[in-house]
Amino acid sequence: MTDWKKYERFIAELCSEDYQSQDVTVIPNAKIKGCLSQTIRQVDVLIDSRFGDDRNRRIIVDAKKYSRPLNVKDVESFHGMMMDCSSKVGILVCPNGYSEAAKRRAQNYINLKIVALSELENVDLSLWDNCISDSCNERKERGLVLWDSPIGIGAPSTPVSITTIGKCDVCGDFHIWCWDCGGKFFLGDESELKCNCDHPWFWLTAIEEDESSEGGNEVLKSVYLLLVTLTDALIADRKPLN
Template sequence: MSEIMDWRLYERILTCFEIEASGLDVSVTPNAKIIGSISGVARQIDVLVDARWEEGVQRRIIFDAKLRKRKVDVKDVESFEGMMRDVQASRGVLVCSSGYTEAALARAQQSIEIRIVTADEAEELDFSMIDPCPYCRHKKRKTKGFVFWDGQLPLPVSWSWAIVFTGKCDVCHSFAFWCWDCGSKVVVPDEETYECGCEHTWFVEKNDDEAVFVIRMADGEVPLDRRPLR
């Protein structure tokens, strides 16, 4: 995984920590871009966490990475708090490599948590749940994405169960699935539909607020994951 031993690694480390801690209850989107409710412009968020199946943004958490030599200060906290309001996040986490000032910690108060993760700690992460995004490579993008597998879902199929992993690319933001029954591991861009070896159909539905990743089986359709657009 030496390809991402750069500034992106430190940002994406947040995603891996959140996936490990949260389980299936949340949907984790690395390098998210959503429209601010106040500013009306696209906001870039290092890691966006929403409830996987519940509607609304009441449980939204955003993460911001500060990989630099100086400490996080009051201005950093205030800027982050402003972005939290704009994207309607109830909680925020600032992750820094060089610590923070006492004033920054005092300003953060209850809604913002500040964590210290050094660059050395980031490089020790187990990347077993990350794969290069074949769609980004096929499109010959300048920045190649990585799929972060953030959900292991047991799905009832007739008399048995099917085990499926879902994930998202951190650059093209496409959904991906990994079907353990047939072994298919595929990125499904928003405008495409894919049928795996199990004859299940995978596709994306969009409305004004979000994109939803759906599997169609013999017994009906099941929503698997979502990606907010606002």
């Protein structure tokens, strides 16, 4: 793994820790369609509403492993990306600081954050799970899974089961880790899966229109991960497409 890739991945881990919430999802190396450019934009870390009901929650994070301090042009370029990605708040991360002019240009809508390269020295790559999705089979480098916080799932007739949801930082496919059987599984953008355990529920992914796009000029869509029980289909996570 290249140093810059390792740096980006480490920043994604930090964001996942800082933004742990049932209402927020953290997507590493996100690919979303720009609302202005109408082209696919790569976002190092996308922090967004888990349920697709509030576009104002969106934050994009860009990790710049530069050997120099960030300057005004870096901030202005990032601000343009924020506008294209419909993000009102952004975080620009670098290891070597930033100029006073860059700080003034960032104002209140861009947070300039310094994360030193020395913090990577104690990072153990073996603790990061490789993606197991078929979507990564033909890629030059298989992705890594960014796991969310564990959640408890239960039914009236069964004890609580602990499950963790993750997303690959290359192909973006959802991963499921069942703590009961230890099994780890993946789902493509429109697929379904049932754990090897005898649970009365299963997982389903579907591309659907976001609730936040209602009444707007742009149709917003996401890949939704649904937990389907005997009585309901609950949104467990979301991967925005625009």
